[in-house]
Amino acid sequence: MAVYTEVSDEALRAFLADYPLGELLAFRGIAEGVENSNYALKTAAGDFILTLYEKRVDPAELPYFLGLMEHLAAHGLACPTPVHGRDGAALRSLAGRPAAIVTFLPGVWPRRVRPEHCAPLGRALATMHRAGEGFSIERPNALGPAGWAPLLDGCRARGDEVQAGLVAELDAALEGILAAWPAPGALPRGQIHADLFPDNVFFLPDAAGKPGVSGLIDFYFACTDLYAYDVAVCLNAWCFEPDYAFNVTKARALLNAYEQVRPMTAAERAALPVLCRGAALRFLLTRLYDWTHTPDGALVTRKDPLEYLRKLRFFSQGEGFAL
């Protein structure tokens, strides 16, 4: 969970003095997010989130992430917006870490995904893609296809401890995915979220009492890559049931709603199966890497890599994926 850096109250007050937010009223660690330290901050000006960026985040990339959030919010996406200090800077320093305050986003993430979450999700994802047009900084996807072979190499020594034959299966899967991957320029690209799991999507009931997206959070894997790959990540993360059955109703709701806001090209639709295999492999590999490199006793929740092996196998069969 997510408080790695403790902040003394003197340091916090000195930090806040550089913002026009009024007096400090409360400051509590949040048990969500895995990469950074997150605090719920209440001041006379309202509720905010304070993030201290831990060592897995490259400080040189923070201007991209903060700039993207600001651009997206200014172009119609509900998402946290960086708060600027009195000198105009949003990226500052606290307790020896890069730090930023962003606005508080109301809403609740769905602990159990229901079909009626998927259409609002699809609309929000497409809204993000359209809102990101015009944001001109490029950030390569470090966890995209070019990163998968090195990740798999890092798992080679101990990967089969998780399941016998796993490394050989992933070698074959990777080869097949890379061979079928869309050629550069074949599909539209732009700013993508790249990690839009349920805990990064907040919902509130709309006027009719149905789930509506109140906003997206956690842009720290965002990058410049294929829009349809972002859709594939969501198909992996939102459309499987707890027993690993693929729920076509959820998938169709997601895709149809996405296309109401941003229609996909025929090439994008055709590429979805391989993009889904790639997205499954990406989460499988990072989970497998963490699983085989986390010391016993470390205070980190290790997510099950085999969940994504089931998903990879599903998308590799090709059956049942007529959307």
Add this chain to the structure above:
Amino acid sequence: MAVYTEVSDEALRAFLADYPLGELLAFRGIAEGVENSNYALKTAAGDFILTLYEKRVDPAELPYFLGLMEHLAAHGLACPTPVHGRDGAALRSLAGRPAAIVTFLPGVWPRRVRPEHCAPLGRALATMHRAGEGFSIERPNALGPAGWAPLLDGCRARGDEVQAGLVAELDAALEGILAAWPAPGALPRGQIHADLFPDNVFFLPDAAGKPGVSGLIDFYFACTDLYAYDVAVCLNAWCFEPDYAFNVTKARALLNAYEQVRPMTAAERAALPVLCRGAALRFLLTRLYDWTHTPDGALVTRKDPLEYLRKLRFFSQGEGFAL
């Protein structure tokens, strides 16, 4: 950290429908507290804390804890107050766990204790003791003197793995403490907090900009025991520097301010050294028990038992403790 039970949004909304708190606006896990699952809850009526009581808490004791908070708040202590459901009940059920909503308390706990925190702490502790007069439910202190021998027995097999000779040293310390412990009836007793560490005391600046206590939280170790033992817990938890030096300035500030609200008897003052040894042993033993019984890889922060061995040895020397 502290989210053990996930709550589906349907279950949460059904639960909230039994309260007069208006619509749900936000719900986030809090990374503080070790025993229970705590969530920051925002509704149309304001900010609240939702607690799900996990297996270390005996449901039969919850009416004592909730009743005590309500009594203390009604008698002048700033602390969370249980929110009653529409049917009048404050203790309810959610996700298969006993659950309660309490009011949100503003303030920030001190990550680094300064001398100027200690007088407000002493006044708040004495205010709690006086506010608890008239609360007639008795809860024995399960982690009081009668509980220490069984705890130490539970550490016997592996205690010396933490430090050679540790079990023998604790056997001797326990014998000495029990021999010198105040006889029943010798000291005033009542409702005590019994776990008033810095993360359970919130501060906000007063009108002069100095630290003032905005409230006390986490009454789930509260019990009916010696008032002066509560003072001894605070001397252990607040008055040592990071290098284990005992800061007499902090201790005097704490005691003097305590006595401005509730003067101690001569017998209480005289008993403080043995009460401090007992309090040090109590935290040493529960930490040692957790240390020797937590499986490697468990997602729990194990606190260092040896910190309290240093404190126990300090209070056992007798020197430097002329307050």
